[in-house]
Amino acid sequence: MEIEILExxxxxxxxxxxxxxxxxxxxxxxxxxSVRDSLAAKLDKDSEEVVIHELDxxxxxxxxxxxxxxxxxxxxxxxxxxxxxxxxxxxxxxxEADAEEAE
Numbered sequence: 001m002e003i004e005i006l007e008x009x010x011x012x013x014x015x016x017x018x019x020x021x022x023x024x025x026x027x028x029x030x031x032x033x034s035v036r037d038s039l040a041a042k043l044d045k046d047s048e049e050v051v052i053h054e055l056d057x058x059x060x061x062x063x064x065x066x067x068x069x070x071x072x073x074x075x076x077x078x079x080x081x082x083x084x085x086x087x088x089x090x091x092x093x094x095x096e097a098d099a100e101e102a103e
Contacts, residue, residue: 015076023064029057048074
C-alpha cells in the first residue's frame with residue numbers, strides 16, 4: 001500500500017492538520033485501521049493522533065482517496081472529534097479497556 005499526500009492544511013485553532021491523501025493498493029480497499037497506521041507512520045505521528053474520516057474507492061479501481069485529521073495529541077482528538085469517529089478509529093478504546101480491568 002502506497003500513500004501519497006495530495007493536500008495538507010494546518011488548523012492551529014483546533015490543534016490539527018487536515019490531510020487529503022491517495023492510496024494505491026493491490027487487493028481490496030484496505031481497512032480504516034491499516035490506513036490510519038500507515039498514514040501515521042508516513043506523517044511521523046502516533047496512530048492515536050490520526051482520525052480517518054473518509055475512504056472513497058471507485059468500483060474496479062486500485063486507488064482510494066481519503067480525508068483524515070491529525071492532531072497534536074490523542075487528548076486533542078478526543079476533545080474535538082465526535083464520539084462515533086473516535087469509535088470507528090479505535091481511539092481511546094485501550095484506555096476504556098484498562099479502566100474496566102481496574103474495576
